[in-house]
Amino acid sequence: MKLIIIGTGSRGRVYARYAKEYGAQIVAVADPNEERLQDFAAKFSVPKDGLFKSWEDVFKLEKFADAVIISTPDRVHYGPTMAAFEKGYHVLLEKPMSPVEQECRDMVNKSIEKGLILMVCHVLRYAPFYEKLKEIIDEGRIGQIVNIQHTENVAYWHFAHSFVRGIFRNEAISSPWILAKSCHDLDMITYLTGKKCKSVVSIGNLMHFRKENAPEGAPEYCLDKCSYEKSCQYFAPALYLKQITNVTWPSDVISLDTSFAGRYEALKKGPYGRCVYKCDNGVVDHQSAIFEMEDGSTATFNMIGFSSENTRTIRIYGTKGDIRAHQSKNEIEINDFLTGEKEIIKIDESITRKGHGGGDERLLRDFLDAVEGKPSEKKTSALNSLQSHLMAFAAEKSRKEGRAVEIEY
Ligand SMILES: NC(=O)c1ccc[n+]([C@@H]2O[C@H](COP(=O)([O-])OP(=O)(O)OC[C@H]3O[C@@H](n4cnc5c(N)ncnc54)[C@H](O)[C@@H]3O)[C@@H](O)[C@H]2O)c1
Missing domain, CATH: 3.30.360.10 (Dihydrodipicolinate Reductase; domain 2)
Structure with missing residues (x-):
């Protein structure tokens, strides 16, 4: 059983781990994030010629595996799924299928037309x-x-x-x-x-x-000496830096380097260090x-x-x-x-x-x-x-x- 994984983030890793336990071989992975790609390849023994910067490059090649797991962000589901079907791959697709209703319908129809499996991760x-x-x-x-x-x-x-x-x-x-x-x-x-x-x-x-609910004078980032450290349940260092070893979700996704120093650095100017009232949510x-x-x-x-x-x-x-x-x-x-x-x-x-x-x-x-x-x-x-x-x-x-x-x- 040869597998391709598109998207080497947190879900891609979950499936990779179970796929390895099943006895499958991960022959290729795609991810534009070079650091994640290399880290994933090392962890799951992906051959060097199986590393791709994007899904488009994978599907330019003739079929070389049995199935594809697509664990990219929601808006990057439709493209690789349809391309995988064109090359004759079965697909396991993360949910939601797509934020666009017609794309969801198209993927279902294409899988039926091609006689290929499309399973969605409604775990x-x-x-x-x-x-x-x-x-x-x-x-x-x-x-x-x-x-x-x-x-x-x-x-x-x-x-x-x-x-x-x-x-x-x-x-x-x-x-x-x-x-x-x-x-x-x-x-x-x-x-x-x-x-x-x-x-x-x-x-x-x-x-x-919302911005209007921010406590008076709260900075953009919690680590910028926010004076609400003790009174705000969303104070980022309290949420993400508590674990010293055995770092688990969600603290382990804020940075690839999950050491205390790595996570501290990520909170300084990274998305997870922001004041919850001052995000682009x-x-x-x-x-x-x-x-x-x-x-x-x-x-x-x-x-x-x-x-x-x-x-x-x-x-x-x-x-x-x-x-x-x-x-x-x-x-x-x-x-x-x-x-x-x-x-x-x-x-x-x-x-x-x-x-x-x-x-x-x-x-x-x-x-x-x-x-x-x-x-x-x-x-x-x-x-x-x-x-x-x-x-x-x-x-x-x-x-x-x-x-x-x-x-x-
Ligand atoms: N089944 C579930 O219960 C469940 C739980 C969480 C997330 N999800 C879904 O899983 C998907 C991934 O979520 P995640 O938490 O792993 O996100 P993540 O950000 O950890 O991982 C996504 C990865 O896709 C990569 N990527 C982005 N564009 C790409 C491209 N063009 N080609 C290849 N790779 C690309 C990113 O660099 C990143 O490494 C999302 O659709 C999410 O909604 C499902």
Whole structure:
């Protein structure tokens, strides 16, 4: 199994590690960031003639591998995916597929036309927690679903890292938040209900991370002697310099040199050292949406960037019972209306401790199995994934235009 990885950032590395464990060989990588490219090549033993500055150079060559993993920024998904199909590669594509609706549709159509696999990294479909929820629903234990209440609780520090200072902070470089992050949640709504969404209404805005909310006299960078060090929970050195060894996410992405000195240097004038009230951010910090599904059931969804915990919480109301589930507690509670019985299921934490509750590794393995022609579930086929993307585009349209939006398939 020979693989090409386009984009050697944090997601590319996650998949590279699991691909190596699977026994695959990474024969080529592309990234315009020379430092990252070289570092990645050394870590994952990529041959010297397999290093490329951009995806265009890779696809100028005749096909030389079995599949391509595309883990570039959101706006660099469509080009390499379409080029990979032209050369006959199967593709594993990071979510969101693209910030442009037509491009999402085009990629799905092209994969069907060429008879090539296009799987999207909706890793939660492979997480045991969600697999269990799906199993309970499909067994009919709570009857027909009437309503789902799904909340994405993003921890305050995670929100500031990714959506204020980081690479998902504005639509020009990434996507609207409901697409960038919550296409996972919308995917869960269609996955768990097994239904398509008909229409949506949504509201939300950027309420807090705005220039007018900056404390008086706060400098542009926290390290420029900010006097709010003790009173601001977003003070960058407190968030990124606490770990001395075993530096983990998100502190390990602010600089390639993850030593204390390397990270300190990165905070001086780098994006993650900025005052959260003085960034070039624009994505909403809270948004709600109500989806009407094809069978008349509804799903209410909240995403909030001000949470103490980083987790998803779900309540599912059925005609025969209901479910409360808490992702990071690995806990699913099922209540049966007829018997009055309550069952609490705990998901094995040794699996869920891995990336995305165990979903990253299991998705990658399923993709590689599919490429090898082994039995595979292909649970995140692009056709499945397209649905959540259409829900996100419609929700964003509703939020901006202040009206209900119907979804066209
Ligand atoms: N599945 C998930 O749960 C999940 C989680 C986080 C991020 N993502 C998605 O994964 C993608 C990558 O995110 P990340 O966190 O790894 O970002 P990152 O910034 O760490 O990595 C992206 C890499 O792509 C490289 N790149 C940019 N332009 C390129 C080009 N033309 N050719 C080749 N490489 C190029 C960048 O230099 C960078 O190294 C994004 O689309 C993001 O939304 C998915």
